[in-house]
Amino acid sequence: MIMQYNIKKVVIFLVGAGILVLGSTLIVNSYQSDSYGIQSASNVQDIASSTPQGTYTLLQVGTHGSAADCWTTVRGNVYDVTTWIGKHPGGQEAILGMCGKDATAAFEGQHGGESRPEKELAKFKIGILVK
Amino acid sequence: MNPYTDRLTKYAPIVVRIGVSLVFLWFGLSQLSNTAMWVQMIPDWVISLSGLSATTIVHFNGSFEIVFGLALLVGLCTRVTAFFLALHMLHITLTVGYTAVGVRDFGLTLAAFSVFFHGLDTGTFDYWMKKKQNIS
16 A cells, blocks of 8 residues: 555655654744743652642541642542642543542552552642541 | 435545544644643653653654644645554553543544545545646
């Protein structure tokens, strides 16, 4: 099928498309770096560890149970996942249902053993749960 | 055979091609305009293998989807464009895995492969160029 194509035409197209892709990548990259200073996802652990940590009771977590102010707990850690609600790949409902509550069972049931959700969750840690 | 529905047959490949290309264009523009949202979805192995930042990878991915999405929309090198987009979508589907998003992406992958299998349709630039060459 592909051999019926004019090879020269395909090569010219691919080279042109490659130049366009690389060029726009460089332009957008430099523009956004200057404008927003976006951090790389590779320093996630630094973000999590450098954030000031507090201690909270489950009662206190329960007072943050809305879409505008959403805290949850997983395995004894407290997370502010308000900004994650709209970004969760599995939909907002899964996060909204856990606002103000302990989400350990739900999180481990859905993401148990997966390193990526663990790394994502670590970014939102704000403290630990105390009795 | 129903003469009315038979007329619809010729529009099928055009609709699929335009639909697939618009999806890629939308996601490409989203990645360039709202990069922070997409950075979190880049697999760690891609970052370590490429040596690039997640932001740059998102920009590159978005640019790729826009350029090839536009080429597919106008029907320029239709089969080649659809082939690369289908492979790209297949990789995303495998990375996302068996989730609601992954299942949806699987359908999109098959649609992209369908465009690749079919090749140029009557609404593509390739078709009109070929027709022009045949006339001349």
